[in-house]
Amino acid sequence: MELKNLSIRQLNNLFVEKKAKPSELYSDIFDTSASSESLLHAHLALFEEKNIEIAKNSDKRFENGESTGLLDGIPIAIKDNINIKGELTTCSSKMLSNYRSPYNATVIEKLDNENVLYTGKTNLDEFAMGSSTENSAFGLTKNPWNTDYVPGGSSGGSAASVSARSSIGALGSDTGGSIRQPAAFCGLVGFKPTYGTVSRYGLIAFASSLDQIGPITKNVDDARIIYNAISGHDALDATSIDNNQINIPFDKSAKIGVIKELMEDGISDESRNEVSKVLESLKNQGYQIKEVSLPLIKLSISIYYLIAPAECSANLARFDGVRYGLRVEGKTSYEMMQNTRAEGFGDEVKRRILLGTYALSAGYYDEYYGKALRARKKMIDEFSNIFNDVDYLISPTTPTAAFKAGEKTSNPLEMYMSDLCTIPANLAGLPAISIPTGLSKENLPLGVQLMSKPLTDLSLLNFSEVIEKEVDFDTFPKGLEK
């Protein structure tokens, strides 16, 4: 079997036993991207040349029995809204097309300590705003399972790269489903950790109370390995918390709640069937399953599309043509800023900045932003109560399988609806994971989402492995040759 199809643990075993070398894996990965990139456009920048020496250093460490752990020599793709010192970090925006990061994100410092090899920077919806990667200023990314379809978003490049085997794993960021939804669309595992357990320092902010970095991988164990490497308190992120994990059962004593509201209207039969299939299998294994209701989930899109744009309008105020990024000249500073922002931002980013500005403006703050904050608090309380009764919540990850490119671009609200199942975990700060479970009639992947209470990330991953093992999904895209 080719190295690129193996898990991180399998690769590490081969390296330790001197049956393969990181540099061989590196060549395998870049041979793949040489053909897959022209088809898919997963990466905005590839780091092949500059990392050859680093791969050889990994070889030497394994030769000398001095490897630094499971991630030593593993090629990982990085979403292009995460800063790597000395590299461009464009956020797929004209605004930052020439922005070269003067510092590393904390997650990069942590992966550097593990001697990870970066494959490059991956495409995204501009500033992570979107669900299809069609909002990139540098062209869309295609779904490896069928190139007529979107890979999801906003971490679509990261997902397409892992799916096509042009990286072993990838980092994405998830504000309303941007890791889980593309993972589901590309037949992969996507994990959004508990808010605050992974530092956001060096992730270019979209909506600070919702953003979280996490892994997209071929299997749950790879996600766990990357999560263990990147998590932990960071003084450079004021919202970072100690990662004191709580253990909850993942054996047959675990109680599973099916979210009633996410199995009703607005969810396709195919997506519902995947959940039913998993529930049937869990039931046969002896797990306790019950239906639960979280009425406010139905309002999560409304809550999210006030809070996220409000935070985005404040965060993106920094792009003013003064300190970094694009500048379009004007006679006065104010004119220069207005011209710069008109030219630098794409349609979706403008839409969200304006929506957020309106929701925060005098006279509307209480009616919109204030109300959304209060509703969010109530939703968090609903989740807390439910977690007194059940250990894990299950739902589809997405209302449908991947849609065709161009299918939803003319109707923003329709596009927003594709995040219906994933948004609640961001609003409540919960750990949530998408696991691939089956294929639609069009042979496109479908995923099931699991959520659990804050700081139970590792138990959630353990429980996800139970499902993963039972489902035994082949993550290799059928549209690509093996």
Next chain:
Amino acid sequence: MSDFDIKNIAKLASINLSAEEQKKLTKDLSIILEHVQALSSLELDTNIEDVFIHPLEKELKLVEDIEIDSLTHKDALSNAPESKDGKFVVPPSME
């Protein structure tokens, strides 16, 4: 949305919009604002004072007051569209 003034919002957000963009965005934002109206019927007894920015923690950790390395002056200016004598250069505030 009768009082929705796209020109005023664009001014507050410091973004120039073409007439075409104004028309399109007014339509888009009206649809979205109509959708979020669903919240208006919600009975909420939560005080705004009880709502916090971090979804999990009421009190965030304070960091030790110790000096750490930060960006150098040169690095901080390295992406500036225009700089001179170690400072950012911008057009005048008034004509």
